[in-house]
Amino acid sequence: MTKLIIAWLLLLSFSAAAYLEELKWPKGETFLTFLEHNQLPSSIYYSLDKEEQELAAEIIAGIKYQVLRNSDTSALEQVLIPIGEELQMHIKQKNDQFIMEIEPIAVQLEEHALVLDIQNSPFVDIVNATKNNLLANEFAQSFRDSGVNLRNLKKDDQLVLLYRQKRRLGKQFGSIKIDVSMIETKNKQNYIFYYKESYYDAKGQELENFLLSTPVNYTRISSPFTLMRWHPILQKYRAHLGIDYAASVGTPVKSAGNGRVNFVGEKGGYGNTIEVNHDGSYKTLYGHLNGFAKGLRSGQVVKQGQVIGYVGNTGLSSGPHLHFGLYRNNVAINPASVVKIAKSALSGNDLRGFLEYTKALKNKVETALKEHVPPVQEENFEYAYPFDKKSDM
Numbered sequence: 001m002t003k004l005i006i007a008w009l010l011l012l013s014f015s016a017a018a019y020l021e022e023l024k025w026p027k028g029e030t031f032l033t034f035l036e037h038n039q040l041p042s043s044i045y046y047s048l049d050k051e052e053q054e055l056a057a058e059i060i061a062g063i064k065y066q067v068l069r070n071s072d073t074s075a076l077e078q079v080l081i082p083i084g085e086e087l088q089m090h091i092k093q094k095n096d097q098f099i100m101e102i103e104p105i106a107v108q109l110e111e112h113a114l115v116l117d118i119q120n121s122p123f124v125d126i127v128n129a130t131k132n133n134l135l136a137n138e139f140a141q142s143f144r145d146s147g148v149n150l151r152n153l154k155k156d157d158q159l160v161l162l163y164r165q166k167r168r169l170g171k172q173f174g175s176i177k178i179d180v181s182m183i184e185t186k187n188k189q190n191y192i193f194y195y196k197e198s199y200y201d202a203k204g205q206e207l208e209n210f211l212l213s214t215p216v217n218y219t220r221i222s223s224p225f226t227l228m229r230w231h232p233i234l235q236k237y238r239a240h241l242g243i244d245y246a247a248s249v250g251t252p253v254k255s256a257g258n259g260r261v262n263f264v265g266e267k268g269g270y271g272n273t274i275e276v277n278h279d280g281s282y283k284t285l286y287g288h289l290n291g292f293a294k295g296l297r298s299g300q301v302v303k304q305g306q307v308i309g310y311v312g313n314t315g316l317s318s319g320p321h322l323h324f325g326l327y328r329n330n331v332a333i334n335p336a337s338v339v340k341i342a343k344s345a346l347s348g349n350d351l352r353g354f355l356e357y358t359k360a361l362k363n364k365v366e367t368a369l370k371e372h373v374p375p376v377q378e379e380n381f382e383y384a385y386p387f388d389k390k391s392d393m
């Protein structure tokens with residue numbers, strides 16, 4: 001707690017006596033109801049523009065947010081709510097009025113190596129050595145479609161991971177990227193590389209077996225996916241956590257993959273929205289719909305290409321279009337990286353670039369093996385992002 005307050009003070013150079021509360025965003029809470037519940041003016045919400053209202057609809061139930069209160073009166077002074085991994089909504093006071101500004105999340109970037117002799121199973125050994133469940137999950141994901149049977153490993157087979165993670169207010173934050181995983185078993189080194197937002201084997205063959213199709217027949221892409229950017233004219237930070245496909249009202253919207261409907265209803269700035277869970281860790285979102293397919297309900301199994309709704313203009317939308325979002329473990333990723341018809345095998349210049357990139361990583365793995373660096377342990381590990389299957393919401 002002390003550490004948190006110091007971090008906050010450093011970040012915001014806040015001077016008055018205040019204390020910090022860390023809370024969990026309740027299920028069903030919207031940004032607007034949050035303002036009402038905290039006696040904050042709803043004008044904060046109504047003055048948001050279209051993109052900001054979409055971002056406000058990105059707040060995930062179960063996410064940790066911080067409230068700074070006055071030590072004497074307990075009155076709310078500031079609020080920080082993360083949206084995705086790069087931006088946060090910051091409610092604060094300016095000229096005695098509450099305002100909201102979207103700001104970058106201040107994080108420290110870390111790079112680590114983990115070297116283990118297998119004792120139980122890779123998953124259990126990673127958790128025991130690092131107390132980092134997120135790392136173990138990401139590892140399991142990286143090897144899922146690799147063809148290496150992790151159950152056949154022998155005691156003292158070797159595992160090396162080179163990974164990157166972020167830290168916010170002293171705690172692990174956001175998703176983990178494992179640049180390379182290596183398992184040595186039966187005198188053979190098996191490598192998995194993270195490259196261009198997907199996993200590849202050492203030969204440049206893409207591994208992840210998750211393919212999506214375009215959810216709508218569109219006339220044009222009216223807004224691409226963008227992570228945090230500074231808008232020089234508006235003088236604001238912006239992000240667009242999906243792809244907008246322009247299409248006329250009533251155009252059928254199809255599920256981008258096989259899955260199970262997770263949400264049907266209104267979702268803040270996204271208006272009428274459908275969410276579909278796919279394959280354990282992926283979720284798609286379809287926003288601004290005019291209507292839903294007849295009888296569509298939460299829990300229903302849907303097939304790729306099945307019509308689930310119709311293009312509309314609901315929520316805060318400038319013209320009829322489909323907002324299509326894609327999330328991996330609840331983190332927005334660019335749908336363009338996954339919407340394709342086949343797994344890719346790199347060739348030509350792409351393959352040469354890949355092999356050069358992976359050669360450097362293999363050298364780092366060899367160095368880590370030689371040095372046998374001790375594992376980095378996480379204190380008080382908590383999921384930075386709530387997972388559907390593990391959350392208690």
Ligand SMILES: [Zn+2]
Nearest residue numbers: 242243244323
């Ligand atoms: Zn959009």
